[in-house]
Amino acid sequence: MSKSLPVLSAVETVACCSPLTHEPMSQEQADSVAPLLKALADPVRLRLMSLVASHEGGEACVCDLTGAFNLSQPTISHHLKVLHGCGLLDRDKRGVWVYYRARTEALANLAALIGTPGAPAVPA
Amino acid sequence: MSKSLPVLSAVETVACCSPLTHEPMSQEQADSVAPLLKALADPVRLRLMSLVASHEGGEACVCDLTGAFNLSQPTISHHLKVLHGCGLLDRDKRGVWVYYRARTEALANLAALIGTPGAPAVPA
DNA sequence: ACGAGACATCGATGGCTGTCAACATAGAGA
DNA sequence: TCTCTATGTTGACAGCCATCGATGTCTCGT
Numbered sequence: 001m002s003k004s005l006p007v008l009s010a011v012e013t014v015a016c017c018s019p020l021t022h023e024p025m026s027q028e029q030a031d032s033v034a035p036l037l038k039a040l041a042d043p044v045r046l047r048l049m050s051l052v053a054s055h056e057g058g059e060a061c062v063c064d065l066t067g068a069f070n071l072s073q074p075t076i077s078h079h080l081k082v083l084h085g086c087g088l089l090d091r092d093k094r095g096v097w098v099y100y101r102a103r104t105e106a107l108a109n110l111a112a113l114i115g116t117p118g119a120p121a122v123p124a
Numbered sequence: 125m126s127k128s129l130p131v132l133s134a135v136e137t138v139a140c141c142s143p144l145t146h147e148p149m150s151q152e153q154a155d156s157v158a159p160l161l162k163a164l165a166d167p168v169r170l171r172l173m174s175l176v177a178s179h180e181g182g183e184a185c186v187c188d189l190t191g192a193f194n195l196s197q198p199t200i201s202h203h204l205k206v207l208h209g210c211g212l213l214d215r216d217k218r219g220v221w222v223y224y225r226a227r228t229e230a231l232a233n234l235a236a237l238i239g240t241p242g243a244p245a246v247p248a
Numbered sequence: 249a250c251g252a253g254a255c256a257t258c259g260a261t262g263g264c265t266g267t268c269a270a271c272a273t274a275g276a277g278a
Numbered sequence: 279t280c281t282c283t284a285t286g287t288t289g290a291c292a293g294c295c296a297t298c299g300a301t302g303t304c305t306c307g308t
Contacts, residue, residue, distance in 0.1 A: 021228055024192075025174035030167035037170070040238070041161035042296080043154035050149035062255060068148075075297055077256055096254050096305050104145055108239040114164070115228075115235025166266080186285060199267055201286055220275050220284050 011036065011087030011106040019113055036110055039086045044069060045079045049088060053102035061097040135160065135211030135230040143240040160234055163210045168193060169203045173212060177226035185221040 014033055025033075040046055051068060052060045066076050080100060083089040090101040138157055149157075164170055175192060176184045190200050204224060207213040214225040 020170065020174040021177035021226065021231065023174070023178050025171045027167065027171065030170040030174075034165055034167045034170055037161050037165035041158055041165040043151065043158045044296085046144065046154040046158055046161070047149050047151065050144040050147070050154075053145040054147050071296095072298055073255075074257080074299080078296075081256080093255090093304095098255065102145065104239070107145065111235040111239025114238065115232040168266085195266095196268055197285075198269080198287080202266075205286080217274095217285090222285065 011103065011109070014106070014109045014113055019115070021115075033110075033113065036086055036088070036106075039082050039088060040110075042079070044071065044075075045083055048076070048079055049083060049102060049107075052089065052100050053104065053107075059092070059099045059101040061099045063097065065100075135227065135233070138230070138233045138237055143237055145240070157234075157237065160210055160212070160230075163206050163212060164234075166203070168195065168199075169207055172200070172203055173207060173226060173231075176213065176224050177228065177231075183216070183223045183225040185223045187221065189224075 014036060040049065047068065048065060051065055052058075055064065062073075062076065062080065065080075066073050069076060080089065080091075084091050084100070088103055088106050090103055092099045092101065138160060164173065171192065172189060175189055176182075179188065186197075186200065186204065189204075190197050193200060204213065208215050208224070212227055212230055214227055216223045216225065
């Protein structure tokens with residue numbers, strides 16, 4: 001019922017952007033990128049992304065994740081929903097369990113936008 | 125007053141981290157990275173970073189920045205303070221004007237941690 | 249059909265944060 | 279010195295958000 005999911009999630013809008021050090025970012029661009037960064041700008045969600053991405057098979061079910069935090073299950077569920085909502089995590093329900101998978105290309109796009117790709121941290 | 129200078133800003137702590145897709149992030153790691161992302165997770169600050177980084181000479185004074193937003197000067201000053209506070213912007217006062225410069229190596233480190241664009245995920 | 253387990257949703261709450269107006273500070277010039 | 283301009287600081291307020299307990303939904307065994 002009225003589950004109007006956005007055809008273009010925040011993740012896709014980032015893919016076409018040039019790095020922020022290259023040219024001034026438009027307001028619309030910033031408005032679409034900021035939610036992605038905001039989703040990652042939380043220690044719990046950062047660790048969740050890392051746990052899922054580095055988990056065996058590239059995916060992890062909620063029961064694998066809740067144990068790593070001193071947080072209630074609803075809280076973990078909330079954070080996963082945020083990450084899934086902005087396109088950083090894929091969701092797959094299999095039986096009783098729900099498996100989450102990191103969208104590494106989304107992370108790569110975001111990284112490319114933040115840091116100029118190919119530019120080393122230490123200049124010669 | 126009581127301007128306790130941070131010996132190690134949030135930026136430096138990121139430089140040594142392996143990408144989040146490679147291995148599970150520790151809580152301390154996440155706690156040190158999250159503030160950096162949080163600083164960038166605002167449309168205004170994103171555009172500020174982009175404006176400064178892409179500005180002629182790699183630096184921009186506040187008067188160059190305030191015009192780009194429909195925000196009061198104290199608000200811009202506040203955002204610049206946030207970006208400077210976490211080590212993403214360098215500050216240089218010359219006469220009446222204050223020039224900000226983007227720390228591109230900090231951005232590169234952050235990008236490498238998020239997505240390692242074009243970098244092999246498996247070390248030797 | 250019934251109970252148990254896995255996960256999501258809801259409503260409430262305390263803390264954080266983006267914004268502004270007002271004021272403070274500091275340098276340049278008259 | 280006095281004034282103007284550029285920038286930072288303060289205090290206040292409204293909106294957002296991370297977290298929890300309680301509850302709902304779905305699926306699998308028995």
